Amino acid sequence: MSKRLNRREFIKILGAGTGGALVGASTIQTFAGMKTASSADLITEGSIEKTPTYCELCFWKCAGWVHKKDGEPWKITGNPDDPNSHGRFCPRGTGGIGTYTDPQRLKTPLIRIEERGKQVFKEATWDEALDYIAAKMNKIKEKWGPECIALFTHGSGGTYFKTLLKGFGSNNIAAPSYAQCRGPREEAYLLTYGEGVGSPERTDMVNSKCIVLIGSHIGENMHNGQVQDFSEAVANGATVITVDPRYSIAASKSKYWLPIKPATDMALLLAWINVIIEEELYDKEYVKQYTYGFEELKKAVKKNTPEWAYPITTIKPHLIRETAREMAKNAPATLVHPGRHVTWYGDDTQRVRAGAILNALLGSWGRRGGFYAPAKAKVEKYPLPEFPKPKKDWKDAFPDQFPLANLALSSGICDATIPTPGKDCSFKGWIVYGTNLPLTLPEPKKTIEALKALELVVAIDIMPMEITGWADVVLPECTYLERYDDIRISPGRESTIALRAPAFEAKYDTKPAAWIAKELSKKLGLEKYFPWETFEDYLDYRLKSIGSSLEEMKKIGVKKLAHDEDLYFLNGEEYEFGTNTGKIELYSTALEEHGFDPVPKYTHHEEPPEGYYRLNYGRAPMHSFSRTTNNSYLTDLMAENVVWINPLIAKEWDIKTGDYVVLKNTDGTKSNKIKAYVTQRIRHDSLYMVHGFGHRQKQMSTSYLKGADDTNLMSRVKIDPIMGGTGMRANFITFSMEDV
Amino acid sequence: MARYAMAIDTKRCVGCADCVVACQTENNVPIGYCRDWIVQDTYGEYPNLSMEIRSERCNHCDDSPCVRCCPTSASHYAEGGIVLVTHDECIGCKACITSCPYDARYVHPEGYIDKCTFCIHRVKEGEDPACVAVCPTHCMIFGDLDDKNSEISKVLRSRKYKTLIPEAGTKPHVFYLL
Helix, strand or coil, X not given: CCECXXXXXXXXXXXXXXXXXXXXXXXXXXXXXXXXXXXHHHCCCCCEEXXXXXXXXXXXXXXXXXXXXXXXXXXEEECCCCCCCCCCXXXXXXXXXXXXXXXXXXXXXXXXXXCCCCCCEEECCHHHHHHHHHXXXXXXHHHHCHHHEEXXXXXXXXXXXXXXXXXXXXXXXXXXXXXXXXXXXXXXXXHHHCCCCCCCCCEXXXXXXXXXXXXXXXXXXXXXXXXXXXXXXHHCCCEEEEECCECCHHHHCCCXXXXXXXXXXXXXXXXXXXXXXXXXXXXXHHHHHHEECHHHHHHHCCCCCHHHHHHHHXXXXXXXXHHHHHHHHHCCCEEECCCCCCCCCCCHHHHHHHHHHHHHHHCCECCCCCECCCECCCCCCCCCCCCCCCCCCHHHHCCCCCCCCCCECHHHHHHCCCCCCCCCCCCCEEEEECCCHHHCCCCHHHHHHHHHHCCEEEEEECCCCHHHHHCCEEEEECCHHHCCCCCEEECECCEEEECCCCCCCCCCCCECHHHHHHHHXXXXXXXXXXXXCCHHHHHHHHHHCCCCCHHHHHHHCEEEECCCCCCCCCCCCCCCCCCCCCCEECCCHHHHHCCCCCCCCCCCCCCCCCCCEEEEEECCCCCCHHXXXXXXXXXXXXXXXXXXXXXXXHHHHCCCCCCEECEEECCCCECCCEEEEECCCECCCEEEEECCCCECCCCCCCCECCCCCCHHHCCCCEECCCCCCEECCCCEEEEXXXXX | CCCEEXXXXXXXXXXXXXXXXXXXXHCCCCCCCCCCEEEEEEEEECCEXXXXXXXXXXXXXXXXXXXXXXXXXXXXXXXXXXXXXXHHHCCCCCHHHHHCCCCCCEECCCXXXXXXXXXXXXXXXXXXXXXXXXXXXXXXXXXXXXXXXXXXXXXXXXXXXXXXXXHHCCCCCEEEEC
């Protein structure tokens, strides 16, 4: 069966044609009388200016150039010297100007004049807004202590608020990117190798001969450099093994697509480890020289044969063997990709660790085609006075829980805000920078409960996101195209830095985060933590420490620095790993110490009840969560999400592609209406949608009620006892036919 | 003489639609319209599936029905075989839209017909078209078929490829590597 979308349908389905918008069209003019002059010749007319930037549409932060023509915004392109993008931006970055031109942006500071959740604000001056915040912060400090204020952050500008909060006396700084995303991965690799994977990931995929993706939909998650590496490896003939209940784009590039029964990945990983050990396919020298606990591992996985895994995973034993042999054949240039968003079922640290163990058996850590040792530029920090020492932190609310959490949990701070008998629930103020918590944190009812209990909620954002509706004070930040930010220092194969300079004047009454934090620091008597006169001074100081300057960086955008680290292990060389034993721990002594399984074990996870399907969710290449779904260039490509349904299921429910359906979960929570996409590309036991849609903010009329919000359906989570990650694939949904 | 063409590697393409946005911003294509677009063809039944992903656009055909049927000669062949529309000669009659087997043209809100130009303004400067230059998967190759040593000539000699709707007989110049 072939599903062909012709151009008009594509626009209809994925673009929802916005009709007569005329942005930029008037700049096309034709020369009268010149037969050969088509519109195309005239694009280069006019004066062109370029300003360096790094992108803020996702966390990859690709460096590029903002082009203006006759002073008007034109386009954004990549900087060829940038290792994160190699001069090629992804659709989001390319469409970044849509963020700047969005007419629905926040335009002025706002102060609430009604109870929280009712969106009645008055416009305020910056002075009024910051005075209001400072007064409340001081009141909280006096009454409950400075630690009772927490910061949620995602994005470049968060750094200044971190400084502010630390200066104020609180270390409760959380990013959903930890407990709701890649936290278990970092901890799993830290436990195994004594080092995390980092971002951008230290995967040497461009040189891999075999790539194993487990629920990692590269290509749909448009992590730029990584997609480039993947496509290069595919073009070079790498064998791709994709484990996914959905026929993802990556699956379509794979030699082996293993449509696994959801929630059973651990069984497959253990069976692979079993085959590699039993058939003696592992890298014996590497295992002997660098690893600890091989015998214990061997014993632990003895029973996890492919035949054992078959009824659990639905993957046939011969395929498990064949793929394990394929991995071994290409080792050490085999990459069992660690994934990124890995908070699925609550045993996520253990599952990711199983993959890390597999990599160790294949000898791919520290080897070409596996994982490299990243370089990172060392740039002097602007000198700041010492921060006060907080007396307590978020962990006090969770005695004896999550012993291996190395970063604060957003979900934990949320829990510790809701008044609960017998729990030290002490948070009274939230500062929320660029983090749309209602569409980010699972168990959204708890988020709302916490928001209602707070004494102060401040939201700093560009768009009137859902979180701003719950804030007492809304501070409008200008977009990344209108501001300087701190120097980008990304780990990678090369040591590089990148500059973001303002390409445009800040629109409306918006301000850069650095300015906002500094001005607020003055109101709080904390100006000593922002000792720089202007942000240019701050940047110039840091840049001069590496022999560059703001002036130079404005011209080049990206600078490569000398570094002498080896990318890979040297043959036979001894290495000490940052674990208890100094070895790669196949058997984790740290997990043993804390009473967890030292070797990963299979746990059976709950299955959907009759008539329900597992809610799976993921990414689309043209969007970054709920952040971009109001950007006109990007909504032009994808204006709403769809729910993927296997044809057998669709037949049972009499649903056709294009029908709008309402979904509901086992707790009776319903979704906004969402379009059905009936496709062979998904198993019969799960439904899938792209995360980030279903905005409920009328102020964002472009995205208002477009598609469904998966987070809203996540009323249940499975908590990872090791580090507190919130497993979000524990929700089961069905169709609510009375609402169709 | 040059004969410009494009080869698009369906094995590399992930269908991210970056080419669509890059074209829109480069060429001031209004929001809601596009000169290039993505097609995903899925074949087979679960779990035996295959997929082909293509970035599509005007095929800059050798024998273009759009040029043939244009009553004002606004649609014409420019250098290197690139098919262009001179906007101020176009009366917006849409004969070309009806004649194009690839559905590659649209009515610009200002009334004329618009479509892919292979970014001739960039090509003249020695640059690749915007879609080719932006593609994160490097799936597109633009070049001159008359130059036997060009990358596109080489890739078309070494790889299997196809064109779209060859039975229309228009001699399209966008090739899909398989």
